[in-house]
Amino acid sequence: xHNIWLIAKREYTExxxxxxxxxxxxxxxxxxxxxxxxxxMLASHSKTxxxxxxxxxxxxxxxxxKHELESGKDTTMTVDIVPSSPGISATLDxxxxxxxxxxxxxxxxxxxxxxxxxxxxxxxxxxIATSSAVKEGLHDVVAREYLAQRGASASDIxxxxxxxxxxxxxxxxxxxxxxxxxxxxxxxxxxxxxVVLMYGMNVARSxxxxxxxxxxxxxxxxxxPSELLAGKIIGVGAVGLTQVGVWMIAAAxxxxxxxxxxxxxxxxxxxxxxxxxxxxGYALYSSVAAALGAMxxxxxxxxxxxxxxxxxxxxxxxxLGPLISNSNSTLSxxxxxxxxxxxxxxxFRISLSMPQPWEIALSIALILVTIFAVLWVSSxxxxxxxxxYGKKPNLPEILRWLKYS
Amino acid sequence: MPIVELQNIRKVYDxxxxxEGLTLTIEPGTMFGLLGPNGSGKxxxxxxxxxxxxxxxxxxxxxxxxxxxxLLHRVGYLPEERGLYKKMKVLDQxxxxxxxxxxxxxxxxKRSLDWCERMExxxxxxxxxxxxxxxxxxxxxxxxxxxxxPDLIIMDEPFSGLDPVNAELLMDTLVALRAEGKAILFSTxxxxxxxxxxxxxxxxxRGRLLLSGSMREIKxxxxxxxxxxxxxxxxxxxxxxxxxxxxxxxxxxxxQLHSEAEAQQILAEAIANGTHINRFEVMEPTLEEIFIENxxxxxxxxxxxxxxDA
Numbered sequence: 068x069h070n071i072w073l074i075a076k077r078e079y080t081e082x083x084x085x086x087x088x089x090x091x092x093x094x095x096x097x098x099x100x101x102x103x104x105x106x107x108m109l110a111s112h113s114k115t116x117x118x119x120x121x122x123x124x125x126x127x128x129x130x131x132x133k134h135e136l137e138s139g140k141d142t143t144m145t146v147d148i149v150p151s152s153p154g155i156s157a158t159l160d161x162x163x164x165x166x167x168x169x170x171x172x173x174x175x176x177x178x179x180x181x182x183x184x185x186x187x188x189x190x191x192x193x194x195i196a197t198s199s200a201v202k203e204g205l206h207d208v209v210a211r212e213y214l215a216q217r218g219a220s221a222s223d224i225x226x227x228x229x230x231x232x233x234x235x236x237x238x239x240x241x242x243x244x245x246x247x248x249x250x251x252x253x254x255x256x257x258x259x260x261x262v263v264l265m266y267g268m269n270v271a272r273s274x275x276x277x278x279x280x281x282x283x284x285x286x287x288x289x290x291x292p293s294e295l296l297a298g299k300i301i302g303v304g305a306v307g308l309t310q311v312g313v314w315m316i317a318a319a320x321x322x323x324x325x326x327x328x329x330x331x332x333x334x335x336x337x338x339x340x341x342x343x344x345x346x347x348g349y350a351l352y353s354s355v356a357a358a359l360g361a362m363x364x365x366x367x368x369x370x371x372x373x374x375x376x377x378x379x380x381x382x383x384x385x386x387l388g389p390l391i392s393n394s395n396s397t398l399s400x401x402x403x404x405x406x407x408x409x410x411x412x413x414x415f416r417i418s419l420s421m422p423q424p425w426e427i428a429l430s431i432a433l434i435l436v437t438i439f440a441v442l443w444v445s446s447x448x449x450x451x452x453x454x455x456y457g458k459k460p461n462l463p464e465i466l467r468w469l470k471y472s
Numbered sequence: 473m474p475i476v477e478l479q480n481i482r483k484v485y486d487x488x489x490x491x492e493g494l495t496l497t498i499e500p501g502t503m504f505g506l507l508g509p510n511g512s513g514k515x516x517x518x519x520x521x522x523x524x525x526x527x528x529x530x531x532x533x534x535x536x537x538x539x540x541x542x543l544l545h546r547v548g549y550l551p552e553e554r555g556l557y558k559k560m561k562v563l564d565q566x567x568x569x570x571x572x573x574x575x576x577x578x579x580x581x582k583r584s585l586d587w588c589e590r591m592e593x594x595x596x597x598x599x600x601x602x603x604x605x606x607x608x609x610x611x612x613x614x615x616x617x618x619x620x621x622p623d624l625i626i627m628d629e630p631f632s633g634l635d636p637v638n639a640e641l642l643m644d645t646l647v648a649l650r651a652e653g654k655a656i657l658f659s660t661x662x663x664x665x666x667x668x669x670x671x672x673x674x675x676x677x678r679g680r681l682l683l684s685g686s687m688r689e690i691k692x693x694x695x696x697x698x699x700x701x702x703x704x705x706x707x708x709x710x711x712x713x714x715x716x717x718x719x720x721x722x723x724x725x726x727x728q729l730h731s732e733a734e735a736q737q738i739l740a741e742a743i744a745n746g747t748h749i750n751r752f753e754v755m756e757p758t759l760e761e762i763f764i765e766n767x768x769x770x771x772x773x774x775x776x777x778x779x780x781d782a
Contacts (some may be wrong), residue, residue, distance in 0.1 A: 070572060077568050081560060281555030285616065287524050288549035289572050291541070452526070467486065 070290040074298025082306045092310050096317030103321065117169035117197040118145040122155055125176050128208055142200045163190045170196055171199030252418035255341055259411050260380055262345060266307040267352035267376055271369055273299060274360030283453050289454040292450040300353050307349055311342065340417045347434045348410025352376060354438060358445030362460060379407035386412060394419045404430050408438035473536040475500050475624050477654035481530030483516055491514040492679040498655050505670035506659040509767050513679040514659045515552060518626055521545055539769065545574040548622035552629050554613055558602040562612055566619065568570060575618035580619060587615040607634050614642060625649060627658040631665060643669065663760040675763060677770040693755045699727040699735055702751040707743035
């Protein structure tokens, strides 16, 4: 035990001192916070503020439209009403050219009783926001006018035109936002994906480093390979936990400030399950990575075997679709029990909607059993592999290693 | 009580026999040379001695007891493939390795500083390993193997890559440790070092023991039939009938005789011919000659020569 502690301690203290660790620990929350902050800022300033002109012969729908577009719910546009005259389009075209106008609307209507046609010329056809604001505004104005003509009172029209709002209410009766909870689930999924892969690979890299520097020979003269492997996995894992811990604290601090604005919050339950599944997922993937590291002699060779780590993670990503459409379907329940996927997918389900307690317990039990099985195999590969230099072993050779005493 | 006792150990990797029926004993207070061509099973034998691998059959005893991992705290090992953590500071590294050998941090720190002073590398203490020269790194590993004051010191090629000054420093240290009663096992290809330092040797080739015993015993088995003559002038004495073969390096002749008795006749003949003799020495074969002869024989006539250093 003492040796495992020494190895883990060295691994931990050497790693958290590296520049890479410090940069990643500070940079990710900064970027995350910056991103959320920027998104919130953009969302609040996304009202269309274009400058358009309305060309018309009749004053009526134009004035209402001007009012609607200048002080509507989602628009703060500047609207000029220009009486129709020959050659007006040319004048307006010139104004658009000199960027004074963002577009103009021509209303063709000879008498109030006649059906009107509307032609909108935007400066840029890519300016969807302005076009759709004009369209929605027109629809609103024309509907109001029609209702008024049929004798409806102003208050009736307001009631009729009032948009229906649906509040998404969570279990505790709190108002939630389904968009935000998806966002949180996604963020946690990719964070998990990233840290499990990154720290799994770190274990493999650290083994290769010791192998290429030949320090193994010295270490193995006093301690058992299994102690070395255990110490390494614990040490690197502790670094990962430290990093995730720092990120979680940063996220909590962010949620307290910007989160309220954007509606993105990570609950304590989500954070706890994230850490539990991170530890399990990391232990599983790093055990596999340890075997890969012991089999290879260089980073380049490791890259070729990377897919053994990537494939299950990639499969998890493919499964996101079915999980989102129905997180309690049979398919979702089955894939989230596969030990190599459970850390990502069960955690994703937890972030979306809490699965049955027995499902969580079963997935944790399955992962634990798999970890022990994988550790048994990889510690054997590790024990022999770390003393083998030179040629990359083939599969029959690796299978023979399992039998060595 | 012998420090190391290997009884008939055998190790096979797949189809390759690494070590076959090796038996050897190392006594305390001796310097033991483990010799053999490359790939002969030296490193495999050492690895079994310190439990890195387990022999397929045979027994390993350390300090008079069957092998157990806790005995490893009394063993210091300098592997042939040198390795240190590149990014770690020298002192941290030494303390870490000392702790792995069962020292507490304070003792490990104190001994590291003392040893660095003794090995004349105090300026390296605060540096990272990757900033140091190869020779310095080797000295640090040398220290790491000795920090816990082991009773058995195993060194694989300890002097390779060192300049003569540093090699001598290490040699003197090893001699001092032997005087303290430690047993030292080292393997090397440098036969002159072995002749100078070792009390006993074992020569292995292709996993088998070819000869072993004290240096005196081994040498006495061979006749004193080597002759070295430093001369000037006439060299017709080299064609004397008692000479098996000779090499003449412009005035220094190395001669192999049929028997020791013929040496005096050759000297008489040379003087009679008017050759000026500066030095005339009858010798045992050198360890190098014994090494080459035995290893060649072990590979058999068919493969002789080429495979020796392969």
